[in-house]
Amino acid sequence: MRRHRLLLSVICCSAFIGILGLVAFARHTPEQTPATRAEGALPPRDGSAVALRQVGPTRQEIITEFTKASTGNVADAVDEATGQRGFMYRDMKPVFKTKIMGPATTAVLRRVLKSDQRDYPNRQLEILDESAAGSVLVYVLEDGLETAGIGNLMATTGKVRGLAGAVIDGGARDVEELEEIGFPVFSRSITPSTSVGRYVSVSKNVPVTCAGVLVRPGDWIVGDRTGVVVVPVDKLAEVVKLLRQYDDKETKMVAIIKEEKSMLKALAKYNRY
DSSP: OHHHHHHHHHHHHHHHHHHHHHHHHHHHSOOOOHHHHHHTSOOOTTSOOGGGSOOOOOHHHHHHHHHHSOHHHHHHHHHHHHSSOOBOOTTOEESSSOOEEEEEEEEEEEEOOTTOOOOOOOHHHHHHHHSOTTOEEEEEETTOTTSBSOOHHHHHHHHHTTOOEEEEEEEEOOHHHHHHHTOOEEEEEEOOOOSTTTEEEEEESSOEEETTEEEOTTOEEEEETTEEEEEOGGGHHHHHHHHHHHHHHHHHHHHHHHHHSOHHHHHHHHOOO
């Protein structure tokens, strides 16, 4: 009997020590979040967490590179990064001298008969009021070259909301006012006709085909007097990297061209094309 009591005491003591050990371990083990559990590892103790965040250019870095680059180089970089055309039809031009860049928000407008009395939601104005500062409005008016998709009131709204501008697959009007307001607008035509009573906006923030190029919400729009280019959001890092390479090569090539008076000699060394 004495031996059994001694054995029971030893077992109880071991169990108690084990429980204390588990409590101490739990107190000193960092809590695993769902994200770290999904990764199957704890966050680095040095706080760097490099492996847990996406690496890519910041918004300011993107803007800096697009500001320096010509749309020609941006178009080249999109060609190289995607294997597809990223530049819009040649008639997509600014209504006054300006440059535009920023992530896209989109809306589609379709023709409607004046006898159609249905109450359509105004998606065109909804994204004008909802888009974040720095966004570029992309409006597609189906068969709309004779109709304006933007005028002075919409441009005023975009300006006070801090939007980066608008790209219209269709027309624009109130050109003098747009320039005075200073709101960048690119369109395929200039026309005085209003879209009111002629078009209704049927969708917003969906992929659209604008002047021959697919534009998804969040894709970046870059434009100047040469034209407009769409940079797919998933290719931003690669395009920025290519633009830096182009800039480095072209800077060196210009020096050779001025010295040698030959583009072929510059190409032979740096193979820009």
